[in-house]
Amino acid sequence: xxxxxxxxxxxxxxxALLLAAWxxxxxxxxxxxxxxxxxxxxALPPAPDAVEASSGAxxxxxxxxxxxxxxNALDMLEEVPGxxxxxxxxxxxxGQASANVLxxxxxxxxxxxxxxxxxxxxxxxxxERIEIVDxxxxxxxxxxxxxxxxxxxxxxxxxxxxxxANARPKYAEPSFIGGEVSLSGSxxxxxxTVAVANGVGRGGAGGGDAFIFDADGNAIESRDIVxxxxxxxxxxxxxxxxTSPGGxxxxxxxxxxxxxxxMRENQLRDLVTGVDLFRRFEDRYRGWGYELGADVxxxxxxxxxxxIGQESYSRGRSRSDAISxxxxxxxxxxxxxxTHRESGERIGRAEYSWAMLGGDWQLDGEAxxxxxxxxxxxxxxxPSGEFVAIPFPNGTGGVTEDRYEMILTHxxxxxxxxxxxxxxxxxxSTIAQTGAGGLTRSFWRPKGSVNLAWAVEDGLDxxxxxxxxxxxxxFGDFLASVSLNQNQQNAGNVKLVPxxxxxxxxxxxxxxxNWGSTQLRVFGQWIEDYIEFIPVPGGLETxxxxxxxxxxxxxxxxxxxxxxxxxxxxxxxVTLQLEESDLTDPLTGESRSFGGHxxxxxxxxxxxxxxxxxxxxxxxxxxxxxxPYYRLGESGFNYEGPTYxxxxxxxxxxxxxxxxxSVFNLTDGRARQDRxxxxxxxxxxxxxxxETQNLSVQPIFSFRLSGDF
Numbered sequence: 001x002x003x004x005x006x007x008x009x010x011x012x013x014x015x016a017l018l019l020a021a022w023x024x025x026x027x028x029x030x031x032x033x034x035x036x037x038x039x040x041x042x043a044l045p046p047a048p049d050a051v052e053a054s055s056g057a058x059x060x061x062x063x064x065x066x067x068x069x070x071x072n073a074l075d076m077l078e079e080v081p082g083x084x085x086x087x088x089x090x091x092x093x094x095g096q097a098s099a100n101v102l103x104x105x106x107x108x109x110x111x112x113x114x115x116x117x118x119x120x121x122x123x124x125x126x127x128e129r130i131e132i133v134d135x136x137x138x139x140x141x142x143x144x145x146x147x148x149x150x151x152x153x154x155x156x157x158x159x160x161x162x163x164x165a166n167a168r169p170k171y172a173e174p175s176f177i178g179g180e181v182s183l184s185g186s187x188x189x190x191x192x193t194v195a196v197a198n199g200v201g202r203g204g205a206g207g208g209d210a211f212i213f214d215a216d217g218n219a220i221e222s223r224d225i226v227x228x229x230x231x232x233x234x235x236x237x238x239x240x241x242x243t244s245p246g247g248x249x250x251x252x253x254x255x256x257x258x259x260x261x262x263m264r265e266n267q268l269r270d271l272v273t274g275v276d277l278f279r280r281f282e283d284r285y286r287g288w289g290y291e292l293g294a295d296v297x298x299x300x301x302x303x304x305x306x307x308i309g310q311e312s313y314s315r316g317r318s319r320s321d322a323i324s325x326x327x328x329x330x331x332x333x334x335x336x337x338x339t340h341r342e343s344g345e346r347i348g349r350a351e352y353s354w355a356m357l358g359g360d361w362q363l364d365g366e367a368x369x370x371x372x373x374x375x376x377x378x379x380x381x382x383p384s385g386e387f388v389a390i391p392f393p394n395g396t397g398g399v400t401e402d403r404y405e406m407i408l409t410h411x412x413x414x415x416x417x418x419x420x421x422x423x424x425x426x427x428x429s430t431i432a433q434t435g436a437g438g439l440t441r442s443f444w445r446p447k448g449s450v451n452l453a454w455a456v457e458d459g460l461d462x463x464x465x466x467x468x469x470x471x472x473x474x475f476g477d478f479l480a481s482v483s484l485n486q487n488q489q490n491a492g493n494v495k496l497v498p499x500x501x502x503x504x505x506x507x508x509x510x511x512x513x514n515w516g517s518t519q520l521r522v523f524g525q526w527i528e529d530y531i532e533f534i535p536v537p538g539g540l541e542t543x544x545x546x547x548x549x550x551x552x553x554x555x556x557x558x559x560x561x562x563x564x565x566x567x568x569x570x571x572x573x574v575t576l577q578l579e580e581s582d583l584t585d586p587l588t589g590e591s592r593s594f595g596g597h598x599x600x601x602x603x604x605x606x607x608x609x610x611x612x613x614x615x616x617x618x619x620x621x622x623x624x625x626x627x628p629y630y631r632l633g634e635s636g637f638n639y640e641g642p643t644y645x646x647x648x649x650x651x652x653x654x655x656x657x658x659x660x661x662s663v664f665n666l667t668d669g670r671a672r673q674d675r676x677x678x679x680x681x682x683x684x685x686x687x688x689x690x691e692t693q694n695l696s697v698q699p700i701f702s703f704r705l706s707g708d709f
Contacts, residue, residue: 317340
């Protein structure tokens with residue numbers, strides 16, 4: 001705790017010094033670096049500059065983003081100074097609002113196509129304004145901190161498209177078939193959108209050397225590795241909204257998606273002692289799924305009632321093969337693992353809102369039913385070249401969770417610049433598992449939050465949130481599984497329960513005027529029933545609950561305009577995040593950090609829109625520090641980078657379209673692994689081997705073309 005407080009103090013002091021020094025620097029250089037007059041050819045639209053509304057909101061119009069030539073609402077919102085889009089939290093059911101973006105004052109309830117997808121389909125000509133306001137002032141249950149409300153206007157018919165392609169010099173196959181096409185229309189009572197898209201994955205590629213060392217540090221094997229991932233994810237979707245003459249609003253949406261994934265890793269293994277071999281690993285997945293949703297909102301009594309229904313379903317088959325071919329022509333050896341999985345979710349939710357006693361009230365009730373059915377099988381390759389099934393207990397079964405929730409939320413103004421939102425309730429859930437060792441258990445859990453929003457002065461907003469939430473379980477952890485590529489096995493755990501978290505978060509946002517905007521967030525989490533690898537009888541391991549864990553952190557996100565120091569058309573975006581975590585290792589009983597957790601993040605991006613032209617360029621870096629991971633029989637490091645650099649060039653009018661060419665990983669960021677594997681549990685067993693990998697992932701060249709029709 002002392003270390004994180006010292007980090008917070010040091011970071012805050014550094015930020016204060018920067019903000020104090022920069023205006024002085026600008027004032028000293030203004031007379032020499034900024035011309036007194038500009039010619040028409042050098043004219044450049046100003047950086048986004050919000051108008052402070054009487055409500056305390058920062059208001060941006062499309063004209064504020066003209067210099068970036070945005071194509072849609074997503075392009076605009078990504079350029080709002082000091083604001084970072086936060087998507088849905090992936091919680092069970094719909095729950096209260098979690099994304100920090102609203103469209104026309106309403107939260108997005110489409111789970112398969114969330115905030116980023118919805119914003120990308122709203123053309124710039126449909127955006128009337130963007131309001132940035134503290135969530136606690138909106139009367140929408142669950143919202144806190146800075147929230148963007150995108151206000152739209154009707155447009156009879158408009159279309160948008162984005163084309164994406166990428167390639168790299170080695171290892172990965174090029175992609176030429178990524179992107180999306182959408183068509184939408186909106187009027188006074190009816191609006192609709194249809195879209196088709198293909199998400200393309202050609203990442204996960206790399207190659208290089210790996211080495212195996214014995215317990216004494218002697219090299220016993222070298223490996224030449226080439227790995228490649230290929231994925232295509234086509235989807236089609238549509239949504240419609242109708243408003244009746246009486247004011248009833250009806251929404252409906254549907255989507256269908258498919259997934260085609262192939263991952264290959266080939267290793268040429270050179271052994272100091274023993275027979276050299278070639279190991280081929282292949283992982284193949286094919287799946288499909290759909291989502292159907294609808295809601296209706298209408299006046300009822302003194303308030304308004306909103307009813308929401310949603311159904312989602314997915315089905316997929318996966319197969320993993322690990323086969324070794326020996327240089328002395330010995331019979332091949334290998335293993336196969338197959339899984340057939342079906343999962344789904346049904347949600348029914350009601351929200352009733354009304355005004356009473358000088359404030360806004362909302363009563364939410366939700367029922368969510370989640371399910372998983374899985375059949376898994378394990379096979380050995382016999383000398384004849386056929387895969388023969390072998391026993392694999394606890395790999396087949398089903399899991400269901402029936403959850404009911406009710407929360408009452410009250411929002412009110414305590415003073416002209418101070419707003420509070422208080423929500424309290426509980427959930428009741430029943431988790432049932434079929435198959436070997438199946439159990440049925442029921443739980444009551446309290447939930448709720450308190451949010452305070454304080455407009456300290458013009459341009460300075462502070463918010464405080466205290467919340468208790470219940471986390472999401474991965475139903476696959478209830479059943480046994482294996483990773484053939486890493487030779488790891490999870491035994492499965494029918495006694496899993498969701499983690500519960502108490503979180504406190506303090507956020508301050510400051511408008512710096514011509515300099516941009518800055519935001520500082522300090523947060524802490526106290527987690528009960530945290531999920532980690534735990535020991536089980538027979539010397540195995542599985543994902544299970546431990547008593548508690550804690551996480552503290554600070555995040556600073558800022559957008560600085562560089563025109564005050566003479567760099568016209570340029571802006572610098574900076575994000576810094578520091579975290580400290582702690583839990584009791586379930587094997588050793590010692591205190592340690594979260595396994596495999598990224599505890600340090602630095603993101604810096606410079607963008608320059610060249611005055612008097614349609615050209616823009618930029619460059620930046622991403623740095624992430626990753627902590628060691630821990631399983632019961634091994635530990636080590638597994639990370640990429642840790643520093644990636646990138647650059648781009650953009651033209652905003654190529655026959656009416658925007659073209660962007662970027663390159664990622666200019667400075668040879670790598671994929672690294674340092675793995676220590678023990679004969680049994682790592683606290684009491686000898687080291688068997690150490691494996692190190694240092695793989696090249698190569699520069700990635702990406703091209704994006706976007707436009708309207």
